[in-house]
Amino acid sequence: MASRVIIGSQWGDEGKGKTIDIYAQKSDVVVRSQGGNNAGHTVEADGQVYKLHLIPSGILNPETVCVIGPGVVIDPKVILEEIDSLEARGVTTDNLKIDPRAHVIMPYHIELDGLSEAARGKTDIGTTKRGIGPCYMDKSERSGIRICDLMDSNLFTQKSLRNLELKNKIITLIYGGKALDDSFIKEYLGYADRLRKYVEDTTCLVYDAIKAGKDVLFEGAQGTLLDLSIGTYPYVTSSYPISGGVCIGAGIGPTMIDECIGIAKAYTTRVGKGPFPTELFDEIGDTIREKGNEYGTTTGRPRRCGWLDAVILKFSVRTSGLTSLVLNKLDTMSGLETLKICTGYKKNGEIITEFPASLEELALCKPVYEEMPGFNEDVTGIREYDKLPENAKRYVERIEQLCDVKISMIGVGPGRDQNINR
Ligand code: GDP
Ligand code: IMO
Ligand code: MG
Numbered sequence: 001m002a003s004r005v006i007i008g009s010q011w012g013d014e015g016k017g018k019t020i021d022i023y024a025q026k027s028d029v030v031v032r033s034q035g036g037n038n039a040g041h042t043v044e045a046d047g048q049v050y051k052l053h054l055i056p057s058g059i060l061n062p063e064t065v066c067v068i069g070p071g072v073v074i075d076p077k078v079i080l081e082e083i084d085s086l087e088a089r090g091v092t093t094d095n096l097k098i099d100p101r102a103h104v105i106m107p108y109h110i111e112l113d114g115l116s117e118a119a120r121g122k123t124d125i126g127t128t129k130r131g132i133g134p135c136y137m138d139k140s141e142r143s144g145i146r147i148c149d150l151m152d153s154n155l156f157t158q159k160s161l162r163n164l165e166l167k168n169k170i171i172t173l174i175y176g177g178k179a180l181d182d183s184f185i186k187e188y189l190g191y192a193d194r195l196r197k198y199v200e201d202t203t204c205l206v207y208d209a210i211k212a213g214k215d216v217l218f219e220g221a222q223g224t225l226l227d228l229s230i231g232t233y234p235y236v237t238s239s240y241p242i243s244g245g246v247c248i249g250a251g252i253g254p255t256m257i258d259e260c261i262g263i264a265k266a267y268t269t270r271v272g273k274g275p276f277p278t279e280l281f282d283e284i285g286d287t288i289r290e291k292g293n294e295y296g297t298t299t300g301r302p303r304r305c306g307w308l309d310a311v312i313l314k315f316s317v318r319t320s321g322l323t324s325l326v327l328n329k330l331d332t333m334s335g336l337e338t339l340k341i342c343t344g345y346k347k348n349g350e351i352i353t354e355f356p357a358s359l360e361e362l363a364l365c366k367p368v369y370e371e372m373p374g375f376n377e378d379v380t381g382i383r384e385y386d387k388l389p390e391n392a393k394r395y396v397e398r399i400e401q402l403c404d405v406k407i408s409m410i411g412v413g414p415g416r417d418q419n420i421n422r
Pocket of ligand 3 (some may be wrong): 012013014039040041042297298
């Protein structure tokens with residue numbers, strides 16, 4: 001029995017949902033601890049595809065308790081739509097628990113996300129426009145509205161009206177937008193009635209589960225390089241996707257975590273703006289996008305694609321204390337004549353192997369590649385490591401060597417069973 005953290009090691013979309021669903025089948029509790037419906041986690045099980053944004057990817061297992069912890073920001077409309085769509089497909093959500101401390105995404109947050117992005121012009125972040133940043137801003141500013149407030153109609157009305165007055169000033173006077181009316185309050189109180197049955201102090205639930213020796217899985221959202229503190233700031237999200245963020249977002253202590261598993265793709269992708277040293281602008285990039293179906297789960301935007309960057313993975317191993325790595329989408333690499341791994345960056349003639357803090361410095365960096373012969377075989381049906389083509393194994397083992405981490409599982413397709421355990 002163990003408590004495991006699963007995080008994204010690149011810029012998100014590494015296949016966390018798929019891997020979490022696999023681990024969830026033997027977990028008692030699955031916990032989302034940060035982010036909101038900017039996340040899009042895909043699970044393919046029994047021929048069905050599920051795209052989850054807020055509800056933990058353990059939900060397909062009715063025995064698993066699924067927790068939305070204090071650090072998550074919740075759009076009540078979106079979570080209810082997700083609940084309804086799962087129930088309509090025969091998936092029970094009776095095992096869902098929502099922490100009363102989680103913050104609520106309000107209509108003015110969504111409005112402000114769009115307006116601030118438009119005002120940034122060419123320097124926009126490329127956010128998902130789901131109101132995530134503005135909601136976390138209110139949380140830090142200490143004016144946010146939490147699920148426990150939403151459960152109290154008087155308090156919710158009072159706080160909403162107070163915030164709306166100020167937000168409308170910002171919307172109209174600063175951004176030249178149109179003021180919002182207060183009709184959302186009634187709408188949100190309707191959502192509150194439906195959400196009430198899920199609300200429970202999840203910090204106690206998670207603590208008790210770990211103390212009782214149960215299997216607890218923390219479902220990361222986004223990825224290391226999108227971390228507010230250590231990512232490619234300001235082209236990041238507004239929360240902490242690294243393993244340390246789990247403690248803050250779930251309300252547990254670091255001594256309660258046994259393993260930290262990083263998820264990576266066999267290449268690199270990014271949605272939204274911001275630096276991406278190994279990005280490909282050629283046919284190979286297009287081939288990876290098409291073969292890997294690299295289009296955003298949340299926004300449908302085409303994902304930027306590039307070679308695997310070992311500098312980034314090493315950074316993730318270090319900053320999250322990863323105990324192992326899962327390498328997904330090895331199947332997508334089949335058919336490429338040459339595989340390239342970025343082993344360092346060349347900056348003004350000097351080779352650096354640590355990811356720089358400053359974007360200005362990063363802009364001067366050119367990736368240094370190590371080339372390896374590719375493989376042509378279809379690997380989607382392979383379940384044993386030894387049966388992989390020699391060149392695929394060499395690629396996997398070189399990544400392990402460069403990043404100083406064990407690759408414990410390899411994804412060879414989107415299905416639940418399309419994995420190689422090592
Ligand atoms: P997440 O945000 O990390 O959960 O990842 P997404 O669901 O946004 O994107 C990952 C995509 O890759 C999804 O469409 C998955 O079904 C798919 N996927 C995951 N692992 C594999 C794999 O090993 N091979 C292939 N071909 N697809 C995979
Ligand atoms: P999952 O959990 C990929 C990116 C956005 C944008 C930046 C800020 O599916 O891996 P935000 O709306 O959070 O303020 O946008 O972060 N982003 C993601 N990219 N996967 C995600 O989640 C993401 N969540 C946010 O594209 O660049
Ligand atoms: Mg995703």
